[in-house]
């Protein structure tokens with residue numbers, strides 16, 4: 001969507017190696033969810049000057065590199081407005097992600113990136129932004145919200161809505177921050193859970209598509225929806241957005257495919273001629289409609 | 296452009312001289328077939344083969360290549376930090392590469408040399424190489440290079456083109472790199488260009504006439520991606536495929552790779568290895584979902600990539616040079632020429648063949 005950033009290839013006359021991660025130290029590990037399958041890793045660059053080289057935008061991802069285990073593509077959950085660290089929330093799935101769950105503060109690993117494109121911030125200036133997220137696909141959405149709420153940026157956007165759902169209250173990511181945002185009047189929060197037996201639960205109950213139907217503003221030229229979540233959520237949210245009048249070029253999605261290189265070279269993550277790692281991961285629904293559905 | 300005459304008796308002594316400043320690569324017979332190998336001192340490339348079984352792509356993109364190194368030994372200050380290994384960028388001379396295979400490197404370069412990212416490993420190897428091509432006088436029945444953007448005397452991607460004559464080669468110098476190589480081999484006998492050019496042109500014409508097999512690719516660009524993707528012929532094309540990956544491993548224009556870490560004791564490397572879109576693991580998500588979960592998906596990906604996605608992405612023709620390897624060695628006789636035809640004519644008024 002956005003034109004790709006030109007990187008500075010030559011450093012000291014040598015080609016920069018796009019496969020070489022920046023070394024980082026794990027500064028903190030936070031267990032996010034009650035099932036303990038999601039942990040947030042706060043990473044600090046070993047060489048402080050690397051932080052400037054890793055200039056990123058909300059919506060991009062990075063390859064997290066664990067020596068001896070491999071690399072995994074993970075959305076950047078911190079916002080470019082937060083300085084001094086990077087934050088990633090990792091679901092325990094297979095080889096590398098499970099190994100990461102055994103790592104601790106002080107351990108050394110690597111980060112390669114930033115990779116991919118980002119949410120179309122310039123295009124969304126002056127517009128309403130409706131964020132719709134489900135499950136643990138909320139990571140780059142956190143980055144987006146923190147970015148938009150930054151005092152230097154908030155005035156660039158009109159109304160902001162957030163519809164975010166998880167199975168239970170204990171499965172919501174970044175709970176403290178969600179509660180903080182609930183208290184603000186410059187962002188409309190619609191938190192929901194599939195179900196709960198907590199009598200004190202004061203937010204919504206119901207699936208994300210249902211809450212979207214009830215709470216999302218009408219679609220128009222000045223309103224963009226950003227949708228990230230499990231395939232089933234996306235499948236049932238799309239007709240709701242269609243009914244609300246959202247054009248497919250106003251529905252923005254972040255896709256996932258198995259990745260290795262992250263820079264459009266190893267050949268595995270494509271949808272048609274587009275590489276999710278390089279031309280994405282952010283696409284409009286209009287763009288996705290024009291490619292084979294191989295994600 | 297100059298033309299040099301290399302007497303065959305001067306060939307081995309020339310290689311001997313080249314050896315000091317170049318690593319030499321050439322076709323060598325291994326058991327029943329030829330492959331490109333780095334030549335030992337004194338070893339001669341064997342030009343008595345139509346072409347090598349595997350393409351020479353491994354000279355630039357080895358089947359396995361170390362990308363980074365690290366130590367897990369916590370007593371070392373730099374433990375768990377990735378470092379680049381020492382690089383051998385001594386110039387390489389690739390002797391006797393066929394024109395189709397040299398052109399293939401140019402097609403593949405578009406993938407590794409992009410505006411945003413440069414693949415240092417591929418580019419380093421490519422730039423270190425001087426390609427000394429050998430024109431084809433006896434193309435085989437599966438070759439269709441002349442309608443796949445190349446040809447038996449095609450010069451694209453070559454630094455020197457050798458044309459075989461009875462007791463000598465005519466060497467067309469195509470680039471400064473090629474000129475430098477000829478010079479360091481001591482091959483300097485320029486000859487009167489008029490006669491040499493006429494001889495080359497005559498041989499070229501006769502070689503081109505021998506290529507009976509042709510493909511038509513003119514409609515591919517105009518086809519709608521999703522319509523081709525949904526075309527009814529994919530099940531039939533894929534039916535016999537056993538997803539062995541032979542086609543992609545032999546192909547000079549297939550570049551897909553995997554990245555894996557390997558550890559012995561405390562010492563580790565991050566490597567890359569050839570991979571293939573024919574394998575289910577290629578796209579399998581950690582959570583179990585596979586967007587190309589059936590062999591039809593995978594066969595379609597191979598052909599759509601070469602004949603549609605690449606065509607659209609780079610506007611540089613198809614991602615195939617017509618070398619014919621995948622046709623000759625597919626165990627179930629899947630023929631890319633038939634698929635090109637199906638894709639190129641799809642949706643135009645076809646005569647029903649059934």
Ligand SMILES: Cc1cc2nc3c(=O)[nH]c(=O)nc-3n(C[C@H](O)[C@H](O)[C@H](O)COP(=O)(O)OP(=O)(O)OC[C@H]3O[C@@H](n4cnc5c(N)ncnc54)[C@H](O)[C@@H]3O)c2cc1C
Pocket residue numbers: 061070071072073074075076089090091092093094095096097098136139140255256257258259260281579580581582
């Ligand atoms: C752009 C993008 C952003 C992502 N953001 C997050 C996030 O914020 N948090 C999170 O928990 N997960 C995220 N994922 C999914 C995450 O990358 C996979 O869960 C992870 O790669 C699984 O690796 P593994 O080694 O644990 O699993 P294994 O099954 O052992 O995988 C082996 C290797 O295959 C590749 N791989 C497997 N599954 C995937 C996949 N779904 N996507 C990409 N590569 C894969 C990786 O290279 C991995 O190391 C994201 C994926 C993409 C593409």
Ligand code: SF4
Pocket residue numbers: 535536537538539540541542543573624625626627628629
């Ligand atoms: S060589 Fe033939 S059988 Fe093997 S993967 Fe390729 S098309 Fe399929």
Ligand code: SF4
Pocket residue numbers: 542545546547548549601614615616617618619620621622631
């Ligand atoms: S697709 Fe087949 S014919 Fe074309 S370059 Fe590759 S191996 Fe040769």
Ligand code: FES
Pocket residue numbers: 258259260261262263264265266267268269270275276277278
């Ligand atoms: S991850 Fe290698 S091409 Fe996208």
